[in-house]
């Protein structure tokens with residue numbers, strides 16, 4: 150058993166439970182399934198762009214819980230919304246109306262090109278909903294054979310059986326075959342390959358505007374424009390998976406706004422609830438009418454608690470001008486990564502707003518991630534040679550300078 154002791158943080162005056170990191174690790178090792186190769190840190194507290202571990206060490210967070218803590222850790226407006234909603238009404242099920250869910254749906258419609266939403270609890274579930282809508286819509290407009298879905302190689306769409314099938318990475322699929330029928334994968338940014346793959350039997354094309362887990366690779370504008378045109382030609386739906394790129398990450402509310410290509414459906418999760426699980430599948434046009442009562446559902450989805458958290462996140466992004474900040478800080482960060490001192494170390498810099506990736510000249514990403522962590526900077530290694538940066542949208546220029554000092558030292 151963990152014994153709860155309390156310590157006084159002399160800097161903040163807060164009383165916090167003392168956590169025995171070694172005991173936590175031992176319990177985790179014994180009783181949690183080993184699906185994560187966890188890094189050797191136990192976090193106990195967060196504020197803004199900073200986290201503290203059980204030994205009281207401070208970290209600058211350039212990963213934000215994998216693009217989840219968009220407004221930073223424990224933002225006062227988010228904490229207040231959660232606390233007040235938790236004391237009022239947490240959950241009712243979707244058999245009844247609740248105000249926060251209706252308000253959130255209206256807000257999402259106001260700030261996007263989509264008129265209706267299906268709420269769920271994660272990115273995989275948002276994509277699962279989009280896939281089900283695409284299949285039903287396909288059968289309605291094109292008959293029983295119109296169920297084929299096309300996604301990109303090296304994409305990432307989630308871990309449920311349908312979304313891991315959509316995910317174009319065999320390493321995530323191999324243990325779980327047979328997969329769901331009707332999916333195929335095309336090389337990203339290759340218009341000809343997409344044109345060749347889409348047929349009258351295609352019900353949808355699903356793409357990430359920026360491949361996140363796949364290493365931060367941006368779609369080219371002509372590619373997404375062509376995807377729109379190719380889908381329209383055969384009556385297939387275009388789905389953008391904005392689970393990682395959405396909610397301000399790229400400096401606009403949604404990445405599709407950078408491309409002036411509006412899909413039929415857009416999926417969201419990650420930062421939508423600022424850390425409270427919530428996902429969403431947004432639709433416009435015919436796709437808004439496809440599902441009818443009984444077709445699909447979720448017990449928890451869009452609960453008053455999760456919806457209130459999401460509303461607070463969206464309001465904070467507006468009131469603190471975080472879209473503009475994400476854009477400006479993204480430009481500054483990319484500018485600093487281009488410094489002459491890093492030229493021999495970094496082969497390629499990619500990004501949009503605060504979604505940034507670099508490819509190293511050496512297969513050093515895991516070492517750099519570990520050494521940065523030791524020096525109090527949280528970043529993410531993808532494969533052998535890619536570093537991914539997803540700082541919270543509240544990040545400041547001096548935070549970036551502090552991160553650069555660490556990166557310059559470890560690179």
Ligand SMILES: *Cc1c(COP(=O)(O)O)cnc(C)c1O
Pocket residue numbers: 270271272273274276305306307308357361362390391392393418419
């Ligand atoms: C993280 C992610 C998902 C899966 O989201 P979960 O909430 O982990 O199910 C799907 N698509 C993209 C683009 C993601 O980045």
